Amino acid sequence: MFFFFVGSYAPKLSRMMSSPGRCPNCFTPTVYHYKVQHQLSIFFIPIWQTKSKYLWICDRCKWTGFSRPEEQEITDTEL
Template identity: 40%
Template sequence: MFLFIPLLFGLQDKLKVVDANPHVCPKCHNVTVVRATTRAWFSFFFVPIIPFKKKHIWICSTCNWNVPTQDRWEPALPAGNAGWGLHQPGYQHTYQSGQLTGYQPSYDSPPRGY
């Protein structure tokens, strides 16, 4: 008699939030980046058995952007005003502040001819 029993095994990643203080994501600009650790586990029938290497990362829960933690760098902190992130090292704004030049349309009324 032949009895077939499927054995389910493989690697599975577990994510654990270390610091829940939110930072600004450099990719999507949402305040959803937290410091976390991720660890790969060998699992048998969905039960983690043997832990493998552990990594410390910054991860965004909105766009899933992640980067390993580095010395003297962290994503910008939200300040709640127009100048957020100006004093964070290594952070660059994607927009220009100050005087705007060129054609600036007015949004308070429809264009002429409508």
């Protein structure tokens, strides 16, 4: 008798409603506030979820931080 276990333990990202911030790495306004929650799924049905974390993630270069990046004035010498 064979048993197949089809499941996963993966992070789930949910974008929070916020205005974008400027990325300190690539200097584009693509940093958004995300809620990250790991969840155990069996046959695509969520069974168990862990505690939530809130991160700031850049959609372009994937920079990650725990607090909103500070707004900086970009000058021509930085580019």
